[in-house]
Amino acid sequence: MTTPVEYDDAGPEVRAVYDEIMALRGVADVNNFWKYLAHDPVELRSVWETLRDVMADGALSPEVKELIYVAVSIANGCDYCVASHGAAASAKGASAEMMNEMRRVVAMASRTNALATALRVPVDPQFQD
Amino acid sequence: MTTPVEYDDAGPEVRAVYDEIMALRGVADVNNFWKYLAHDPVELRSVWETLRDVMADGALSPEVKELIYVAVSIANGCDYCVASHGAAASAKGASAEMMNEMRRVVAMASRTNALATALRVPVDPQFQD
Amino acid sequence: MTTPVEYDDAGPEVRAVYDEIMALRGVADVNNFWKYLAHDPVELRSVWETLRDVMADGALSPEVKELIYVAVSIANGCDYCVASHGAAASAKGASAEMMNEMRRVVAMASRTNALATALRVPVDPQFQD
Amino acid sequence: MTTPVEYDDAGPEVRAVYDEIMALRGVADVNNFWKYLAHDPVELRSVWETLRDVMADGALSPEVKELIYVAVSIANGCDYCVASHGAAASAKGASAEMMNEMRRVVAMASRTNALATALRVPVDPQFQD
Amino acid sequence: MTTPVEYDDAGPEVRAVYDEIMALRGVADVNNFWKYLAHDPVELRSVWETLRDVMADGALSPEVKELIYVAVSIANGCDYCVASHGAAASAKGASAEMMNEMRRVVAMASRTNALATALRVPVDPQFQD
Amino acid sequence: MTTPVEYDDAGPEVRAVYDEIMALRGVADVNNFWKYLAHDPVELRSVWETLRDVMADGALSPEVKELIYVAVSIANGCDYCVASHGAAASAKGASAEMMNEMRRVVAMASRTNALATALRVPVDPQFQD
Numbered sequence: 001m002t003t004p005v006e007y008d009d010a011g012p013e014v015r016a017v018y019d020e021i022m023a024l025r026g027v028a029d030v031n032n033f034w035k036y037l038a039h040d041p042v043e044l045r046s047v048w049e050t051l052r053d054v055m056a057d058g059a060l061s062p063e064v065k066e067l068i069y070v071a072v073s074i075a076n077g078c079d080y081c082v083a084s085h086g087a088a089a090s091a092k093g094a095s096a097e098m099m100n101e102m103r104r105v106v107a108m109a110s111r112t113n114a115l116a117t118a119l120r121v122p123v124d125p126q127f128q129d
Numbered sequence: 130m131t132t133p134v135e136y137d138d139a140g141p142e143v144r145a146v147y148d149e150i151m152a153l154r155g156v157a158d159v160n161n162f163w164k165y166l167a168h169d170p171v172e173l174r175s176v177w178e179t180l181r182d183v184m185a186d187g188a189l190s191p192e193v194k195e196l197i198y199v200a201v202s203i204a205n206g207c208d209y210c211v212a213s214h215g216a217a218a219s220a221k222g223a224s225a226e227m228m229n230e231m232r233r234v235v236a237m238a239s240r241t242n243a244l245a246t247a248l249r250v251p252v253d254p255q256f257q258d
Numbered sequence: 259m260t261t262p263v264e265y266d267d268a269g270p271e272v273r274a275v276y277d278e279i280m281a282l283r284g285v286a287d288v289n290n291f292w293k294y295l296a297h298d299p300v301e302l303r304s305v306w307e308t309l310r311d312v313m314a315d316g317a318l319s320p321e322v323k324e325l326i327y328v329a330v331s332i333a334n335g336c337d338y339c340v341a342s343h344g345a346a347a348s349a350k351g352a353s354a355e356m357m358n359e360m361r362r363v364v365a366m367a368s369r370t371n372a373l374a375t376a377l378r379v380p381v382d383p384q385f386q387d
Numbered sequence: 388m389t390t391p392v393e394y395d396d397a398g399p400e401v402r403a404v405y406d407e408i409m410a411l412r413g414v415a416d417v418n419n420f421w422k423y424l425a426h427d428p429v430e431l432r433s434v435w436e437t438l439r440d441v442m443a444d445g446a447l448s449p450e451v452k453e454l455i456y457v458a459v460s461i462a463n464g465c466d467y468c469v470a471s472h473g474a475a476a477s478a479k480g481a482s483a484e485m486m487n488e489m490r491r492v493v494a495m496a497s498r499t500n501a502l503a504t505a506l507r508v509p510v511d512p513q514f515q516d
Numbered sequence: 517m518t519t520p521v522e523y524d525d526a527g528p529e530v531r532a533v534y535d536e537i538m539a540l541r542g543v544a545d546v547n548n549f550w551k552y553l554a555h556d557p558v559e560l561r562s563v564w565e566t567l568r569d570v571m572a573d574g575a576l577s578p579e580v581k582e583l584i585y586v587a588v589s590i591a592n593g594c595d596y597c598v599a600s601h602g603a604a605a606s607a608k609g610a611s612a613e614m615m616n617e618m619r620r621v622v623a624m625a626s627r628t629n630a631l632a633t634a635l636r637v638p639v640d641p642q643f644q645d
Numbered sequence: 646m647t648t649p650v651e652y653d654d655a656g657p658e659v660r661a662v663y664d665e666i667m668a669l670r671g672v673a674d675v676n677n678f679w680k681y682l683a684h685d686p687v688e689l690r691s692v693w694e695t696l697r698d699v700m701a702d703g704a705l706s707p708e709v710k711e712l713i714y715v716a717v718s719i720a721n722g723c724d725y726c727v728a729s730h731g732a733a734a735s736a737k738g739a740s741a742e743m744m745n746e747m748r749r750v751v752a753m754a755s756r757t758n759a760l761a762t763a764l765r766v767p768v769d770p771q772f773q774d
Contacts, residue, residue: 002249002515033241036248040358043365046437047241053433054233059226064193065234071197072238074634075204077335077722080245081238082636083256097188100685103634104183105194107688109201109210111627112162112176116209118590118619119165120131120598127212128389131773169616172623175695182691203376206464206593211378229427232376236430240369247332247361249340257647260507260644291499294506298745301752304569305499308562312491317484322451323492326458330496333462335722338503339496341514355446362441363455367472370420370434371465377423378389385470386518461763464593469765487556490763494559498756505719505748507727518765549757552764563757570749575742580709581750584716588754591720596761597754599772613704620699621710625717625726628678628692632725635681636647643728 004035013041017048024052031084063092067099071106133164142170146177153181160213192221196228200235262293271299275306282310289342321350325357329364391422400428404435411439418471450479454486458493520551529557533564540568547600579608583615587622649680658686662693669697676729708737712744716751 007018007029017038021030037044055065066089073081089099136147136158146167150159166173184194195218202210218228265276265287275296279288295302313323324347331339347357394405394416404425408417424431442452453476460468476486523534523545533554537546553560571581582605589597605615652663652674662683666675682689700710711734718726734744 032250032253033245033248036250037244039354040361042440043244043358043362046440047244047365050433050437051237051241054230054237058230059224060196060230060234064196065230067189067193068197068200068231068234069238070634071200072204072235073242074630075201076239076242077633078242078245079633079636080250080252081242082634083252085238087256095188096684100688101183101187101189101194102197103631103685104688105189105197106201106634107627107630107692108180108183109198109214110205110630111623112180113202113205113207113210114590114623114626115166115172115176115619116162116207117593117595118586118598118622119162120595121161121165121209123209123212124161127216168612169619172616172620175698176623179691179695182687199376203372206375208375208378211376225426229430232373232427233430235376236369236372236434239372240365243332243365243368244361246335246337247328247340247364249337290508290511291503291506294508295502297741298748300569301502301745301749304566305502305752308566309495309499311562312488312495316488317482318454318488318492322454323488325447325451326455326489326492327496329455329458330462330493331500333459334497334500336500336503338508338510339500341510343496345514353446359441359445359447359452360455363447363452364459366438366441367456367459367468368463370438371460371463371468373424373430373434374420374465374467377420379419379423379467381467381470382419385474457763461759464762466762466765469763483555487559490556490760491559493763494563494756494759497759498752501719501752501755502748504722504724505715505727505751507724548766548769549761549764552766553760559760563760567753567757570746570753574746575740576712576746576750580712581746583705583709584713584747584750585754587713587716588720588751589758591717592755592758594758594761596766596768597758599768601754603772611704617699617703617705617710618713621705621713622717624696624699625714625730626721628696629718629721629723629726631682631688631692632678632723635678637677637681637725639725639728640677643732 002036004032005038006035010038011041014038014044017041017044020052021048033080033084063089063094063098066092067094067102070099071102074103074106075110131165133161134167135164139167140170143167143173146170146173149181150177162209162213192218192223195221196223196231199228200231203232203235204239260294262290263296264293268296269299272296272302275299275302278310279306291338291342321347321352321356324350325352325360328357329360332361332364333368389423391419392425393422397425398428401425401431404428404431407439408435420467420471450476450481453479454481454489457486458489461490461493462497518552520548521554522551526554527557530554530560533557533560536568537564549596549600579605579610579614582608583610583618586615587618590619590622591626647681649677650683651680655683656686659683659689662686662689665697666693678725678729708734708739708743711737712739712747715744716747719748719751720755 005014007015010018018030021034037047055062066085069085070082070089073085134143136144139147147159150163166176184191195214198214199211199218202214263272265273268276276288279292295305313320324343327343328340328347331343392401394402397405405417408421424434442449453472456472457469457476460472521530523531526534534546537550553563571578582601585601586598586605589601650659652660663675666679682692700707711730714730715727715734718730
């Protein structure tokens with residue numbers, strides 16, 4: 001169960017998703033995330049289609065979206081996601097200094113999040129609207 | 130203890146920090162976060178100085194930094210921080226559509242973070258370097 | 259300290275718990291979780307007795323309880339627990355499709371949890387009672 | 388921004404989703420979650436369609452899926468979701484005793500998750516496959 | 517369901533636990549936590565007995581144990597627990613300065629936890645033993 | 646990027662911090678945490694100076710502060726931090742029994758945190774002040 005589904009061993013539903021991922025990203029293989037998720041072809045397709053749409057260029061650039069993705073993955077403690085989306089952020093143009101600054105923000109947000117929770121700070125009236 | 134320290138009741142160390150916050154932000158009062166943290170003037174100064182530096186313009190814009198801050202606050206479940214930094218993001222230029230897209234990314238990252246953890250996906254060799 | 263306590267090296271309090279676990283589960287050895295916890299025989303007994311009672315057949319079947327256990331372990335990011343209780347869920351009768359559906363629910367709950375927190379949605383009056 | 392979008396004020400895309408929710412659930416209004424999410428009609432539709440499919444009857448009953456949903460929401464600390472999906476679990480047939488047992492499992496999983504993390508327990512070889 | 521069980525309305529199993537709590541703590545009533553948990557008398561007794569033993573004087577003082585309890589509650593984002601165990605810590609002798617220092621530690625631990633996760637720092641060999 | 650910065654390869658800003666850490670702690674090398682953080686010399690100095698001050702002797706002893714640090718790291722699921730600060734706690738005088746008791750508190754706090762969240766317990770009026 002906890003083994004990757006390689007392209008050659010995949011059924012047509014899974015291959016179709018792999019093909020779309022490889023075509024959109026211009027890569028020759030998909031990441032482990034997809035290969036492990038492929039044991040559930042329904043979820044594979046649902047996640048892929050939603051992720052593709054959510055991460056597309058829009059009001060926020062793909063680069064900024066990846067930085068946010070990595071930041072959330074750090075906060076959620078997902079080691080795989082930190083590694084894979086960190087690489088994606090760099091591939092989409094985030095410089096080492098951008099990554100450093102992103103990590104500084106994540107770290108300070110975690111510190112102040114803890115303090116706001118610890119002090120049970122009530123929301124200011126002007127932020128309630 | 131869980132009451133805000135208002136400017137008029139604050140000692141000189143606390144007032145000095147409040148003055149710096151109000152001057153840099155061009156506001157007439159500080160948020161509840163600072164007023165509740167002010168019972169610990171040492172931490173108040175430490176947090177303020179670090180936050181000021183971390184959130185300053187750099188390789189990432191203040192706007193992008195605030196979006197990351199809100200994203201982390203959502204992941205950490207800090208209601209106060211979601212409210213206050215959401216307002217800050219808007220004040221620094223984030224449009225409603227940018228906020229929508231940031232939330233979509235946070236939500237999908239949370240979904241895929243859960244799946245990667247659930248499936249115990251091993252990190253791909255190319256992400257280990 | 260961070261080494262397992264094997265049966266042959268264990269004192270009588272620890273052996274007694276190991277014996278109960280092996281007898282109830284019909285296995286020849288206990289999992290690493292118990293062997294590492296055994297450095298604290300007081301906690302070992304407390305956790306074992308409570309877990310045994312909580313996971314017993316009741317209004318919910320042992321299978322459903324294990325699915326809930328895995329779901330919580332995913333949300334809490336406990337890799338060991340995802341692995342060991344995933345195996346336990348299968349052993350108690352959860353099919354691969356049940357596991358897939360459980361993971362889909364966990365993933366979507368994580369997505370909507372993030373959105374509800376992000377949007378600061380107030381609880382509907384009908385849910386307050 | 389943080390106000391609900393009521394049906395009468397909603398555009399056609401949002402109304403269409405509201406109509407589908409009300410029809411499937413046989414209710415006269417939608418919950419606050421949807422009304423706050425409706426400021427982002429794209430995400431509203433995406434979340435609704437995925438949630439509808441994920442929570443449908445399958446290898447797991449809708450009742451068990453709701454219990455898992457509540458369990459994850461507790462672990463993620465989402466107060467709104469605990470309230471709304473707790474009500475949904477009851478509506479779909481979960482008895483008070485089932486809810487009690489679910490909560491006992493969540494609580495003990497949280498305790499043992501913490502212990503496994505604290506003790507840095509290595510995954511047993513038989514769980515690695 | 518989400519209402520407190522007051523002493524006068526409680527059955528004998530619940531009253532027995534309430535009596536033990538009030539006797540040990542020298543108080544005239546129990547906190548809301550117990551009154552809401554009392555809808556599940558089995559869990560009520562299990563939690564009370566374990567908590568009583570875990571929080572008793574030992575190698576760590578009750579005061580230090582409460583400080584750890586509050587710290588964990590902050591990290592887990594449990595508002596009720598931060599409030600109730602914060603009060604308990606003070607009642608058991610923790611000064612305002614101790615509380616300040618505890619919060620500083622929690623906040624910095626949260627910051628460095630995030631950084632260690634972000635940087636995927638491998639455990640040093642000397643910490644593996 | 647995800648490689649340690651060794652002393653011999655470090656620039657003067659990084660070496661200065663390493664020197665301070667080694668001098669204060671009386672050790673011949675710094676931990677991996679610092680070596681991975683050193684790719685961002687600004688954050689390296691900021692974290693080191695704040696951590697040094699926060700963890701110094703005060704109203705709470707360094708030993709108790711380390712116990713709180715480990716407790717938070719467990720709750721946040723940071724494996725590296727559990728390992729390194731567990732070692733630090735022992736080095737500063739925490740006995741095996743103290744570590745056991747700390748872990749028992751963390752585990753029970755996690756259990757009751759989950760229950761308080763699950764039951765949506767309102768804060769008692771006497772804890773609101």
